[in-house]
Amino acid sequence: MAFCVAGLAGLLSCRSSHKSTETTVRELPTREAVAKATGATDIRVAVLKDAPAVHIAGGKARRILNAAGRVVQQPSDDAALDIRPAAGGLSLNGAAAGGESSLRIESASADEPLSVNGQQVARVLRIYCAPRSGALNVIAHLDLDEYLLGVLAGEVPFERWHPEALKAQAITSRSYAFNQMRRSSSEAYDVESTVMSQVFKAGYRNNPVLKAAVSATRGLVLTDNGAPFSAYFHSTCGGHTESGAHVFPEQPALRPLSGVPCSFCTQSPAYRWKLTLSKADLERRLKAASPSSPAGPILRVEFLDAAGTPVGAQVRAVQVRIHSSGGPWTMPGNQFRLAIGARDLKSLLFEQVTDTGAALEIAGAGFGHGVGLCQWGSQGMAQAGYSYAQILGKYYPGAELTRMY
Ligand SMILES: [Zn+2]
Numbered sequence: 093m094a095f096c097v098a099g100l101a102g103l104l105s106c107r108s109s110h111k112s113t114e115t116t117v118r119e120l121p122t123r124e125a126v127a128k129a130t131g132a133t134d135i136r137v138a139v140l141k142d143a144p145a146v147h148i149a150g151g152k153a154r155r156i157l158n159a160a161g162r163v164v165q166q167p168s169d170d171a172a173l174d175i176r177p178a179a180g181g182l183s184l185n186g187a188a189a190g191g192e193s194s195l196r197i198e199s200a201s202a203d204e205p206l207s208v209n210g211q212q213v214a215r216v217l218r219i220y221c222a223p224r225s226g227a228l229n230v231i232a233h234l235d236l237d238e239y240l241l242g243v244l245a246g247e248v249p250f251e252r253w254h255p256e257a258l259k260a261q262a263i264t265s266r267s268y269a270f271n272q273m274r275r276s277s278s279e280a281y282d283v284e285s286t287v288m289s290q291v292f293k294a295g296y297r298n299n300p301v302l303k304a305a306v307s308a309t310r311g312l313v314l315t316d317n318g319a320p321f322s323a324y325f326h327s328t329c330g331g332h333t334e335s336g337a338h339v340f341p342e343q344p345a346l347r348p349l350s351g352v353p354c355s356f357c358t359q360s361p362a363y364r365w366k367l368t369l370s371k372a373d374l375e376r377r378l379k380a381a382s383p384s385s386p387a388g389p390i391l392r393v394e395f396l397d398a399a400g401t402p403v404g405a406q407v408r409a410v411q412v413r414i415h416s417s418g419g420p421w422t423m424p425g426n427q428f429r430l431a432i433g434a435r436d437l438k439s440l441l442f443e444q445v446t447d448t449g450a451a452l453e454i455a456g457a458g459f460g461h462g463v464g465l466c467q468w469g470s471q472g473m474a475q476a477g478y479s480y481a482q483i484l485g486k487y488y489p490g491a492e493l494t495r496m497y
Pocket of ligand 1: 328331332354356469
């Protein structure tokens with residue numbers, strides 16, 4: 093089957109003969125395709141990191157296994173478990189867990205998941221001592237679509253989000269996760285549960301609104317020439333999405349992430365914003381984030397495009413050159429933004445930057461790195477009557493939808 097996900101330019105003339113604006117849904121056999129492509133059918137989500145202790149409860153006919161898959165001595169079936177790092181491994185309810193530094197806990201029923209610190213999370217958990225901190229990491233093993241319910245709950249205000257925007261987010265998040273699963277098979281987990289990957293909130297597995305969006309798009313993943321790619325997304329582009337190659341230069345430049353104009357995110361509270369940043373504060377934040385940066389008070393800051401030219405209005409800065417009394421230095425824009433604080437410096441798309449001598453007065457646009465789907469733009473398009481396929485066709489030009497399971 094084939095259907096059209098033309099970008100805005102092609103919407104009015106969207107017919108099957110228009111190959112350049114058409115997206116094909118390729119039917120692949122089953123969810124074995126996920127297993128084949130990723131080496132796993134479940135996604136591994138770091139739901140808790142560097143915790144001093146973990147409280148596990150719930151589950152049905154619970155089993156506790158060591159890294160070799162052997163059942164370890166365990167408290168009675170329904171007893172709550174208090175797990176802590178201890179000398180020589182983990183402790184389980186105050187007793188050494190047989191020298192084990194990694195435990196897998198399973199519930200026999202997906203309908204009776206295990207809870208972590210009071211919150212129902214997953215049927216299967218892995219708990220281990222983090223190599224660096226010695227504290228505990230908790231990894232939830234979740235069915236990919238079950239994981240997406242928690243991502244939709246974490247990423248968008250789903251109670252007031254349009255169903256088509258929710259479907260677009262479900263496919264985007266599935267694509268992002270799918271790509272992470274392919275790339276992280278040798279790592280301890282596939283994704284974080286924070287903005288470092290996608291925000292995941294436990295406790296939404298039975299929400300009917302979220303289930304409708306996930307099941308309506310079951311198995312659909314964005315691909316570029318048949319290959320899944322990291323379908324980045326962000327809150328608000330502010331007028332134009334950004335080239336992925338500018339923000340993530342270590343990754344290959346892809347047409348679906350090349351950047352498009354957007355006039356649909358004007359309802360976002362972060363469509364336009366202002367920030368006054370004193371140079372003393374700027375110096376302090378940069379020092380804290382990168383202690384090796386040249387010392388001395390900051391004299392001037394230049395925001396540059398990819399070619400090193402100072403940006404004007406409505407052009408996103410890709411690099412930042414800081415002139416201090418210790419000398420000038422340049423850093424990637426994304427790194428600069430994270431050093432200042434991504435919630436304070438909402439984006440690198442500026443309408444105006446005024447240097448008052450003591451401070452920078454910034455009038456900016458949008459929220460986030462600007463690559464891929466604009467979430468508020470997606471909601472604006474859905475409210476204007478566009479389908480999820482049209483939304484994805486706009487923000488990922490040239491991408492295909494491939495049914496992976
Ligand atoms: Zn936008």
